[in-house]
Amino acid sequence: MGDAGGLILPLIFLVALYLLLIRPQQRRQKQHQQLIGSLSVGDDVVTVGGLHGRVVALTDETMDLEVTDDVVMRFQRSSLAKVVRDEILLDEDSE
Numbered sequence: 001m002g003d004a005g006g007l008i009l010p011l012i013f014l015v016a017l018y019l020l021l022i023r024p025q026q027r028r029q030k031q032h033q034q035l036i037g038s039l040s041v042g043d044d045v046v047t048v049g050g051l052h053g054r055v056v057a058l059t060d061e062t063m064d065l066e067v068t069d070d071v072v073m074r075f076q077r078s079s080l081a082k083v084v085r086d087e088i089l090l091d092e093d094s095e
Contacts, residue, residue, distance in 0.1 A: 036077050039063065044084040047075055052084070 039045070043055045045065065053065030056072060063080070066072050 048081045
């Protein structure tokens with residue numbers, strides 16, 4: 001009985017480790033893969049390095065971003081941080 005009692009504490013620790021660290025990381029990875037999979041030409045995106053651009057071409061591994069007129073840069077799709085959805089821009093002149 002003493003041996004079984006000694007195994008309970010490490011087992012509880014492993015379960016807590018899984019619930020607090022491993023499971024949330026797996027969820028974030030799944031969400032990132034879905035984001036990469038839903039990417040399409042014309043989306044405005046931000047890379048992990050903070051570069052903003054519009055997707056002009058896609059392959060299985062890469063995305064070409066137009067960052068300014070006539071400047072296109074190629075990135076790994078995995079470097080995608082977020083897709084910028086239609087955000088309302090407030091125009092101060094309209095007040």
